[in-house]
Amino acid sequence: MTVSPGAATDGLSKAQLAHQWIRSRISDGTYSPGYRLVLGQIARELDVSAVPVREAIRLLEAEGLVTFERNIGAQVAMLDATEYVHTMQTLSLVEGYATALSAPVLDADTLERARRINAEMADCLDHFDPVSFTRLNLEFHSTLFEACPNPHLLDLVHRGWSRLSALRDSIFSFVPGRAHESVAEHTALLDLIENGADALQVELAARNHRLGTLDAFLARQHAPSAP
Amino acid sequence: MTVSPGAATDGLSKAQLAHQWIRSRISDGTYSPGYRLVLGQIARELDVSAVPVREAIRLLEAEGLVTFERNIGAQVAMLDATEYVHTMQTLSLVEGYATALSAPVLDADTLERARRINAEMADCLDHFDPVSFTRLNLEFHSTLFEACPNPHLLDLVHRGWSRLSALRDSIFSFVPGRAHESVAEHTALLDLIENGADALQVELAARNHRLGTLDAFLARQHAPSAP
DNA sequence: TCTGCCCGGATCGTATATGATTTGATACAT
DNA sequence: ATGTATCAAATCATATACGATCCGGGCAGA
DSSP states (O other), X not given: OOOOTTOOXXXXXXXXXXXXXXXXXXXXXXXXXXXXXOHHHHHHHHTSOHHHHHHHHHHHHHHTSEEEETTTEEEEOOOOHHXXXXXXXXXXXXXXXXXHHHGGGOOHHHHHHHHHHHHHHHHHHHTTOHHHHHHHHHHHHHHHHTTOSOHHHHHHHHHHHHHHHHTTTTTOOOOHHHHHHHHHHHHHHHHHHHXXXXXXXXXXXXHHHHHHHHHHHHHHHHOTTOO | OOOOTTOOSSSSOHHHHHHHHHHHHHHTTSSXXXXXXXXXXXXXXXXXXXXXXXXXXXXXXXXXXXXXXXXXEEEEOOOOHHHHHHHXXXXXXXXXHHHHHHGGGOOHHHHHHHHHHHXXXXXXXXXXXXXXXXXXXXXXXXXXHTTOSOHHHHHHHHHHHHHHHHTTTTTOOOOHHHHHHHXXXXXXXXXXXXXXXXXXXXXXXXXXXXXXXXXXXXXXXXXXXXX
């Protein structure tokens, strides 16, 4: 028995492998926005043929992580200010709703865990560790919306985060002042949930929390004098 | 000069062609939920190779219109009651927001057109023409959210509609009582927009309008005695 | 010098061919 | 009669090959 062309390294197809590989390269910044993705090149690097790579890239396109033009090629999606606004707006919407749908089914342990994560985030601010802060922020919100019973919504939330994290280096910069607000809003959100607040209240709190970050970004855009 | 393998019928690639072809077949009911999509078979029917068809199917999968399993094959997505609820829930969310974002930029002509469409819908009820009613319903809502400045949201709304329309025959049945309510709610929504109501008000009105249809469905599910 | 044309390289798009996997049927042993 | 092993057909997954298309650079003419 020999390793044959159609074999799968894992339970995954080569197309899925390529998909994840490229995606992680985008996430970790190896392929930054605008980077040109050349089928043959990636295929050689992964030691597969161009067909699975092509499929991977088309899927990434459907996710909005890369742009693709017929007979031209693919490149990592640019995230300009407008794109950022649209993505954040959409994410605020779906994340807010997902959080509201999750809220009723969260148990005390989970909420406690969320509070601990938020406390860690506060520590990160003291030590000025924006990288950990960003990671913990994702953990915090994941904790709150992962229980959402609607898989479509969850998928949309994940896509939104994926887009942002993939392109965080270009625009999504850490704004210290906003970060402090963020931690406070997290506490307020947890209080709302723990007190069994109305679904709409929770939704709007979660939504506005994210829109707040967007506003902070826009404010900085329009007054970029402050470092 | 001869028609060669890589040629495109239009400006579209064969993969895109196959994508649209399969999608329309799903929409018009030729391929109903559960129908098995066999690559080779479709490829022969379209007179293309299996590669573009495969790509088309993977894209449809990303859209949620078909399910796909490695080494097994693809089939038109089943839309059971749970799926229907999730899809409607998500659609209510994004459509509501898209409508709210559109509202401020709608001009008088557009609103007038929406009112005319709604009047036609009322006529359909008198003549008992559920097919036209459903078509006009899409037209009505399209009129209201097409001006939405956020392309991501618009895309999500279109995907939701696509899912529903593709699978309408199986579950999405016309409930006369609800249809009358629907027309009335359309009028109320237009009034809100015309009076320059708060964005949140418009959003919730649009959202609840759709959730009302969902509720009507659920009520019928739990009490299916009445035909 | 500038402009337009043509050509070659790079890359995408698809057909074809073949390996890999699943599924269902059949034959056999218990 | 039932359960299990084996095999063949169907189908997916991928490699390879080649045509189609785009882009940039060189060359001829004004």
